[in-house]
Amino acid sequence: MCSVIILRRPGAAWPLVLGANRDEMADRPWQPPARHWPDRPNVVAGLDELAGGTWLGLNDEGLVAAILNRPGTLGPEQGKRSRGELVLEALDHADASEAALALAQLDTRAYRPFNLLIADNRDAYVLAHHGANPRHRPETQPIPEGVHMLTAFDLDDDADPRTALYLPLFRHAPPPDPGTASWGGWPELLGSRIWDGADARGAMDFRLPSGFGTSSSALLALPSAERPDLDPIWHFAPGAPHETPWKPLDLG
Numbered sequence: 001m002c003s004v005i006i007l008r009r010p011g012a013a014w015p016l017v018l019g020a021n022r023d024e025m026a027d028r029p030w031q032p033p034a035r036h037w038p039d040r041p042n043v044v045a046g047l048d049e050l051a052g053g054t055w056l057g058l059n060d061e062g063l064v065a066a067i068l069n070r071p072g073t074l075g076p077e078q079g080k081r082s083r084g085e086l087v088l089e090a091l092d093h094a095d096a097s098e099a100a101l102a103l104a105q106l107d108t109r110a111y112r113p114f115n116l117l118i119a120d121n122r123d124a125y126v127l128a129h130h131g132a133n134p135r136h137r138p139e140t141q142p143i144p145e146g147v148h149m150l151t152a153f154d155l156d157d158d159a160d161p162r163t164a165l166y167l168p169l170f171r172h173a174p175p176p177d178p179g180t181a182s183w184g185g186w187p188e189l190l191g192s193r194i195w196d197g198a199d200a201r202g203a204m205d206f207r208l209p210s211g212f213g214t215s216s217s218a219l220l221a222l223p224s225a226e227r228p229d230l231d232p233i234w235h236f237a238p239g240a241p242h243e244t245p246w247k248p249l250d251l252g
Helices: 084-090 096-103 161-172 186-190
Strands: 003-008 016-025 030-034 043-048 056-059 064-069 114-119 124-129 139-142 146-150 212-222 233-237
Touching (some): 003 064, 016 064, 016 186, 030 056, 030 212, 056 084, 084 096, 084 114, 096 124, 146 161, 161 186
Antiparallel strands (some): 016 212, 064 114, 114 124
16 A cells, blocks of 8 residues: 655645655566656656556656555456556646546546546646446545645545554644755655554555565655746655665656
8 A cells, every 4th residue: 555645835836745655565576767668758757567557757747646556456457457557648648637637537447446646736636446436437536735645545534544643743744845955754754664553554664574565755846837947856765765765866
């Protein structure tokens, strides 16, 4: 179960900040974010070598997208398309509203359930495929201002033990200030291995005996359209964030 923390501050110099931990099987091959797709030269994203898609990406137009599984749907399924393709499809668009409108027309029968985050420096949405839906279309939810958390559950859903424990901590932590090269209290929380209960998956950063656990982490910030002097910032940790430092990616 991956986690994404979203900070929306319309009117700020950095109106969108994301923190994201990817949880995956340790033996699933992947490559760090880069321009891996010759047919999409404007896209920087991590590469899932098994299915060819990605879990988190950014395009040169300033659109970011991320995919998360819904509960009980880890891994591929025979006859279903890879959910990692949806991030790339979202990044074919120039802004979040346009991308959300287009992907809201997906036939969800082609995919296992998912949460798809689509955001830019103006708007942010979650498109959720819960499973049974007579319309066979994802449900679209705008993300309001403030700090929010998305996991395999619904946005800010405290039925998820991880969200119930960590969302208040992120909301009370010192906020990121990318303009001063500060990510506030977020790095410590993204690398936190504490949990409330018997299941270690409630921690932000964990590893189970099966090999499933937190495999990488990202800190990403988008500048305001009113600040053409600023460029997006993406710091990436290619391992468990409690022991792997974040380093800036070259987005050029």
